[in-house]
Amino acid sequence: MYLNCGANQLTMEESFEKYLSINTGIPENEIHVLTHQILKKDISKGTLLLREGEICSKIFFVEKGLLRIYTIDSNGKEHIIQFSPENWWFSDRGSLYFEEPSDYFVEAIEDSRVVFLEKELFDFGGPNNDLIRSFNDKLLNNHIRQLQKRINLLLSATAEQRYLNFVKIYPDIMLRVPQWMIASYLGITPEGLSRVRRELARHNRS
């Protein structure tokens, strides 16, 4: 854990700053006002950033690496709610906004570099406040769109259809995570996914 102020973290900061500048429309030379005191961490694979029951007090931005957000049910089974690769935001919006204990765990599944942001970032009151808020608005709207599509898939599609959809939308993630995590994301067992893949391969070969 460190504050981003050393020379060797410069490239890291640039990455997040660039992202923010491009997406909010705030000129690069004004971005540092927002980001000069931002907390960044190198997170090693397997580290938990949030546990069920804790109150999530940050918004995270993944500069490098890959995180998963998941629940553990009463039988001890994990269910992956979301993956977060590079340039993705994530947070437990419910816990963050309403200050409730979170239902979720967050774990780094690769060595990662993560920016930790206070929720006030999106409402800091400066001259570029509107640009930041608009961008947050866009993030939230997009998130809702994704979640609704996922619900629709879970309601209407078979395991095979959900898998094909996943591969289509997240080809990169698909190559980076073990199969059992994909199964968990899709709501099926690892065995089930293995069979789905076998059938698909059999069909494509003939």
Add this chain to the structure above:
Amino acid sequence: MYLNCGANQLTMEESFEKYLSINTGIPENEIHVLTHQILKKDISKGTLLLREGEICSKIFFVEKGLLRIYTIDSNGKEHIIQFSPENWWFSDRGSLYFEEPSDYFVEAIEDSRVVFLEKELFDFGGPNNDLIRSFNDKLLNNHIRQLQKRINLLLSATAEQRYLNFVKIYPDIMLRVPQWMIASYLGITPEGLSRVRRELARHNRS
């Protein structure tokens, strides 16, 4: 369809105005600046407010009645994404924000009174702009929270557990919609739900 300006619509407007005043913190005497030109409609049961393929250009607020938002899959089966009773907002955030064709249908399943809002409402630039935007922010965050919980349930819970959860969270809606719609919301067949209910009744009786 009418603009809300007649005496007989006064109570209707008051309802929405009160809601907005209470939830945004904007004083009642300033609310009319926002709402004096708002479009309200009486929608009769069965009317579609949005069809798949259309671009959703409004945010809706349900003053009275009950709406459902649903998809129709390739087999012609309906899948209910959400119910919207009194004092609920709804919109296809994806279609609205990104100006894409919607995946969803919206139908009034009771005679309803609905407020039609331009998306600019939440960014009109007036003196209370911040209050309105903050409230919209809260709505979006809450929406995300609900959707994530639903996904978690769909991933981890049995039909029976999902049903019990639905009854617990939406006891009112449960009494107002036919059983097959609840089944559709839960992702099971009407027959399946019927059997779940029978088993629950059998258990509670003994």
Add this chain to the structure above:
DNA sequence: CGTCGAATTGATGTCATTCAACTACAGTGG
């Protein structure tokens, strides 16, 4: 009373899970 959609019920089928065995492979320590 007759009609139509909603709900129930039974018989059967299908998809995905469970459990167990087995393979493949990476990491560890002797």
Add this chain to the structure above:
DNA sequence: CCACTGTAGTTGAATGACATCAATTCGACG
């Protein structure tokens, strides 16, 4: 370098949950 270990992935057989299909029943409404 090789056995030892643990995790991921695959496969088979049995099971279970829920769907499908068809036949009734129930209940609201003209």
